[in-house]
Amino acid sequence: MSRMPRRHRNIVFILCFACAGLLLGCLPDEEPALDAAVVKHDLLVLARARVLFAHQSVGRNILEGVHELSMRTGVPVRIEALGESNASGPGLFHVLIGRNADPDGKLRDFAALLSDRDASHYDVAMIKFCYEDFGRDSRAAPGFAGRYLEQIQQLQSRRPDVLLVHSTAPLRADPPGWRPRIDRLLARRSGEDEDQLARNAYNDVLRASPASVRLFDLAEVEATLPDGSRSSFTLDGRRIDTLWSGYSSDGAHLNEAGRTRAAAAFVHALASALEPATP
16 A cells, blocks of 8 residues: 655644644633622722723623623622713713724724813723724724823823723634634734734733733733633744634624623723722
């Protein structure tokens, strides 16, 4: 019997490896455990504050998760869209900011909301960008991360009464199927890989900046599996985080497990800014 040519053996090996990875990826994981006492404390802090949350897309999933945590713990948190009421009293007031794929425009709109001295007083404010704001289809000018930090610093100096909390950009999951795995085994890049690289680059700048002291690291939540491992791949020697498919039904937005984890991290970041730990 003649031996299979080396080239064919390599192809078979790659296909077997990819299939094994797909099967392993389907194995069930346990629900992420949350510290109920911490979540309840964070919600109690949040319920007494006035919060402005500017967002798009995944932000809706986070707000849904906050509502679910509120119902589960019995801590009522007022969640309202900005403009639907007089916005008086405590509450989590949210607004769909700008247009996706235009982060500079979103940043200008966010600054306008807070720059007017006659605007409602908020204790804390956050803008969360979208995964569509970074990548090949984005209209972001080069150096957006640095520009964001500079403009937010200027805004903070104009509104020292408002605590500005930062958020990393959400990620997307790997496209389904065997093709992405084969591409990476053969050291080939895909368009989605470039988009993930842009999101990770922005997030790394935020994590390395002084802004990290008030950071809602949404991307880390999305990439961390319940067992503590990471959903990621290697590109040019660096780790690129991705959204774990177990937290999403469409590879972009968050399902119940994903939004529960994200919402818990969201309220913890806000509560930590409002009630910093004393030494």
